[in-house]
Amino acid sequence: MADSAKARFRTLLILGAPGSGKGTQGLVLGQIPRFHHLACGDVFRSLDTRTPLGQKFVQYSSRGELVPDDVTVALWRANITQRVDSHAFKPEIDLLVLDGIPRNVEQARLMEADIEVLKVFHLSCPDRAELARRLRKRALKDNRFDDASEAVIQNRFATYEAETKPILEHYAGARVVNIDASQSPARVMHDILGHVLQLPAWQEIERMNV
């Protein structure tokens, strides 16, 4: 796929602690024509848990830890290639919306040849008690075993602080936008779209009118 001769996917990253609403925002954005949403956690959850990779996912996620970078990026690459090949994602006319990947600086480096990061939306919510409340609610509704235990929730927060948050430094500058994730999902979406509409890449897509 994206070798040096090929254009990188024009990408928006949604970053935030577990429970900050990444998935919700990604899902809504992905419903709008010319945005293509990919949630890495969903790709992992779609794996057959009897396969070695599926087992690996259960092993790490049940502890609130990240799956190792090499297998994660390889899985992501295989998945996005499939989407391009089936024309579900059309890189010439779509923006890619990634949630849950890259999840640390090493993954960001490994994906540098594949994605051109236009904006990083940091869904910021310092109130961890509120995030934990959202996760417990989701655990019941969506059967998410990794959100069901208090110890795993706390470990997911710790993993986010230690491994994922440094990505903000990696992409530091105008590309990073802080969004108040304690707002209603509608307001968060309004804020994100306000920034997206200003992007030259997005305006170019609009002009193509496909």
Ligand code: AMP
């Ligand atoms: P999420 O649905 O994004 O909260 O992801 C659920 C779990 O899947 C995480 O706690 C990790 O164990 C695993 N996971 C998802 N995305 C990644 C990633 N980019 N790198 C490593 N592990 C991941």
